[in-house]
Amino acid sequence: MIFMQTQTTNPSGNKAHIVFDVRKLVFTALLAAISSVLMLFSIKVPLMPSFISFDFSDFPAVMASLTMGPIAGVFVCLVKNIINLFSSMTGGVGELSNFILSCCLVIPAGIIGRKINTYKGAVIGCVVGSVVMALLSIVSNYFLVYPIYENIMPIEAIINMYKEINPNVNGLLECLIVFNCPFTLIKGLVASVLCMPLYKVLRPVFNSYYRK
Template identity: 30%
Template sequence: MNKLMQTVTENVAYVVIFLAVIVGCFLVSVVLEKGAQKKNGISEPIFNTRKLAMIGMFSAIAMILHVLDFPIFFAPGFYKMDFSELPILVGSFAFGPVAGVMMEFVKVLLKLCIKGTSTAFIGDLANFVVGCSLIIPASAVYSFKKTKKSAIIACIVGTLVMTVFGTAFNAVYLLPAFSKFYGMPLDAILAMGAEVNPLAKEGSIVSFVVACVAPMNLIKGTLVSVVTLLIYKPLSPIIKTGHKA
């Protein structure tokens, strides 16, 4: 915990950016959830005691899956795959976009408290915002119309948004930020991608993110979506006991 506080102090700018992104994600999710409630004629608070308890449980499961990340063969070693969005997508289908963002936030917070950060919060910001780019659109689509067909559409939309957004976010912000943090020229980072993936042309950030980042997000979103579609309905009666939606 002391190490985390020291890192916070040393990297105030990244912390401020992180907090601004979190607030932005919450505001978007609140607007979408309220719109879905109005469309479906539902009037209830965004949070209640049971929902908060379930958010805590799903966040803890997500944190464990987040810690159990692993490298992928077609990208440099600093990219890791994890399936922490699986319990969060299930929970957000049950309780809405705001709960999904809350679970993403608590997951990252728990991970920071347990393991700290080795990337000045850059990697943690990436995990949060890219996770939200799957969770927010998917849960919003499903919240407006809760049918099997809309669940499939929701997962497809969420996966596509995460793939496109995550790819662009890496090119525009994350890779330059990693370059600055590690004091490593951006070309050197891109060369690392070219070493493990022949489709990533050396010196080209576009080919790097298309060859290394886009497939990772597409695979992750697809697998998380498929498993969610298989397990959500059997789990739904248990998860939503006492919940109106």
């Protein structure tokens, strides 16, 4: 008698995985669309130069990163800035800066949030991401963004705009430390605070699929 061994699969499990992947794709696209719209409604900040504005577009990107991983968060950051390129007032420089700094927020938040897979871990990830974004804003602006932006506006004119707010600042680096770093930190923390209530609701749903 010959016995044949066959390997069975779990079609229902595969189907559930496919359905979840589709949901992730749809949810990521939805968050990217929301982020793109929020980026259009920017707010001028009185204590910052006129070419710098505040928006809430990082909130959906943080949500994507915490629930589906940092790659999803980066995708949301990329899509929102590509869409807003068509209405850019800075020749794309503002969108470049936004993409870099948003990634500095969502990548640490997503990595730590998935590593410490608790609500507390998400909070820690968002705080770390906000600090990283604030510190790297000095580096990215000083070495990349502002040198490119100089093609639109001279550095001296940019520094003078900072000096109109605080005459005691001297040089671009000091302006970035005094103005941009705290501003960027606050922006990251605001996005994180807005994200937390919704993340608290969605986290069990996404975690139940990740454990499958």
